[in-house]
Amino acid sequence: MDIPWWRDAVVYEIYVRSFADASGDGVGDLAGVRQRLPYLKRLGVDAVWLTPFYPSPMADGGYDVADYRGVDPLFGSLDDFDDLVAEAHGLGLRVMVDVVPNHSSDQHPWFQAALRGEGRDRYIFRDTTNNWQSTFSGPAWTQAPDGQYYLHLFAPGQPDFNWRNPEVHEEFLDVLRFWLDRGVDGFRIDVAMGLYKAEGLPDVSDQSFKAASPVWGQPEVHGVYRDWRRLLDSYPGERMAVGEVWTDSLDDLALYVRPDELQQSFNFAWLQAPWSPTAFKQVIDDTLGAVPYATWVLSNHDVVRHRTRYGTADPGTGLARARAALLTTLALPGSAYLYQGEELGLPEVTDLPAEARQDPVFFQSEGKLPGRDGCRVPIPWTVDAPSYGFSPDSVEPWLPQPASFAELSVEKQEGDADSTLEFYRRALARRRELVEEIPYTLEWLDSPEGALFFTRGPLICAVNCGTHPVRLPDHDEVILASGPVKGGLLPADTAAWLRRAG
Numbered sequence: 001m002d003i004p005w006w007r008d009a010v011v012y013e014i015y016v017r018s019f020a021d022a023s024g025d026g027v028g029d030l031a032g033v034r035q036r037l038p039y040l041k042r043l044g045v046d047a048v049w050l051t052p053f054y055p056s057p058m059a060d061g062g063y064d065v066a067d068y069r070g071v072d073p074l075f076g077s078l079d080d081f082d083d084l085v086a087e088a089h090g091l092g093l094r095v096m097v098d099v100v101p102n103h104s105s106d107q108h109p110w111f112q113a114a115l116r117g118e119g120r121d122r123y124i125f126r127d128t129t130n131n132w133q134s135t136f137s138g139p140a141w142t143q144a145p146d147g148q149y150y151l152h153l154f155a156p157g158q159p160d161f162n163w164r165n166p167e168v169h170e171e172f173l174d175v176l177r178f179w180l181d182r183g184v185d186g187f188r189i190d191v192a193m194g195l196y197k198a199e200g201l202p203d204v205s206d207q208s209f210k211a212a213s214p215v216w217g218q219p220e221v222h223g224v225y226r227d228w229r230r231l232l233d234s235y236p237g238e239r240m241a242v243g244e245v246w247t248d249s250l251d252d253l254a255l256y257v258r259p260d261e262l263q264q265s266f267n268f269a270w271l272q273a274p275w276s277p278t279a280f281k282q283v284i285d286d287t288l289g290a291v292p293y294a295t296w297v298l299s300n301h302d303v304v305r306h307r308t309r310y311g312t313a314d315p316g317t318g319l320a321r322a323r324a325a326l327l328t329t330l331a332l333p334g335s336a337y338l339y340q341g342e343e344l345g346l347p348e349v350t351d352l353p354a355e356a357r358q359d360p361v362f363f364q365s366e367g368k369l370p371g372r373d374g375c376r377v378p379i380p381w382t383v384d385a386p387s388y389g390f391s392p393d394s395v396e397p398w399l400p401q402p403a404s405f406a407e408l409s410v411e412k413q414e415g416d417a418d419s420t421l422e423f424y425r426r427a428l429a430r431r432r433e434l435v436e437e438i439p440y441t442l443e444w445l446d447s448p449e450g451a452l453f454f455t456r457g458p459l460i461c462a463v464n465c466g467t468h469p470v471r472l473p474d475h476d477e478v479i480l481a482s483g484p485v486k487g488g489l490l491p492a493d494t495a496a497w498l499r500r501a502g
């Protein structure tokens with residue numbers, strides 16, 4: 001069987017607002033991404049995923065889309081997008097874009113018409129509310145000027161579509177065609193387990209991501225993905241989609257990646273696992289047992305960066321663990337999604353002042369939740385320039401960067417063999433070679449306490465989550481290690497790739 005490109009792909013998530021600003025307004029843009037494509041090629045990824053760059057009032061950083069077929073002037077133009085795709089393809093990089101089908105912006109022409117009483121059935125309006133809460137805190141209902149309430153599972157500026165209306169289906173098939181015709185290789189589907197809500201919108205006792213919840217994961221949603229899969233398959237070049245599916249079980253996740261549905265789904269169990277060999281082993285076994293093709297992700301624009309998540313009081317520990325987690329992730333069967341800045345070892349910025357914060361989570365929770373700005377701080381490219389080279393001029397970036405970003409900048413790390421950036425480059429280059437020779441399957445090896453050893457053909461991956469060094473299994477060669485490996489010992493918070501003996 002021919003192996004589809006996405007099966008083992010390493011995809012790099014670009015949070016466009018925070019990657020690189022070419023226009024000099026303090027906000028990242030498509031031209032900025034295009035200028036940095038050679039950096040991504042050199043890093044060694046296979047594809048990029050661009051977060052929403054569509055016209056939007058930015059009530060939720062662009063996940064509130066006012067026009068699904070355009071580019072917000074903040075990010076550039078459709079020409080900029082076409083240039084970016086052409087240049088990425090020229091470099092051998094694939095391009096994935098975000099599609100946001102659960103809700104639109106309240107500025108979308110359909111919602112504006114709905115407020116005037118036209119086509120209200122494209123959204124969910126009711127005379128009375130139920131007890132559903134917004135994922136961002138507070139009630140999931142806002143009153144329209146005429147007295148009816150509309151449902152929004154996220155911000156009030158993100159009204160949920162009514163997927164029981166066939167017009168919504170037609171619209172999204174057309175949106176997908178629009179971007180497929182422009183050459184995109186795939187889609188990341190926002191809130192893919194949303195879309196349908198249970199008939200009658202019954203009250204809930206628990207709104208977390210449960211299979212049986214009236215809010216999420218209704219069986220009808222699978223019909224949508226079957227239609228989308230047929231559309232993707234009608235285009236040449238293995239176009240694909242990955243779902244943002246939050247579920248409480250991997251068996252529920254597996255429903256989204258049945259052979260006639262999405263090719264991939266994010267596996268958030270991996271990023272939710274604590275720094276523990278038993279937790280890691282459990283997630284790996286459950287994932288490989290549940291889905292035909294796995295994906296692995298440690299960080300994204302919605303969660304605390306993993307360096308900080310794994311960190312203890314000592315920031316060095318967090319970085320050591322983050323590097324070890326990368327080697328472990330890249331050794332697993334399936335594809336890996338990286339989040340911009342993790343290759344620099346960026347931590348979560350935890351001390352953003354309240355007046356700098358932008359995430360609706362912070363405002364809707366009345367400051368009780370910090371929100372997600374801390375993982376969205378603009379990337380440091382250079383050591384000395386204002387905004388560390390994120391913007392060309394001395395303009396303030398849309399979120400302030402801490403002084404510690406200078407030492408973590410690309411310029412500082414480039415060429416320093418001990419840096420996290422050079423470590424990522426080596427890991428991705430070695431993975432590219434290894435993927436050719438290792439089977440998709442994984443076998444466990446006996447591991448000492450605190451550690452986890454597994455093998456895939458000639459490769460062994462060993463990770464030590466414990467507090468003491470452990471003896472490495474028999475091997476012919478240390479291919480790569482995330483920290484110092486001496487005398488056949490693997491230190492704490494370190495991982496290594498080994499070539500199996502014999």
Ligand code: NOJ
Nearest residue numbers: 060063154190191301302
């Ligand atoms: C998931 C996105 O990743 C997140 O950033 C956004 O706030 C919600 N979906 C709502 O669109």
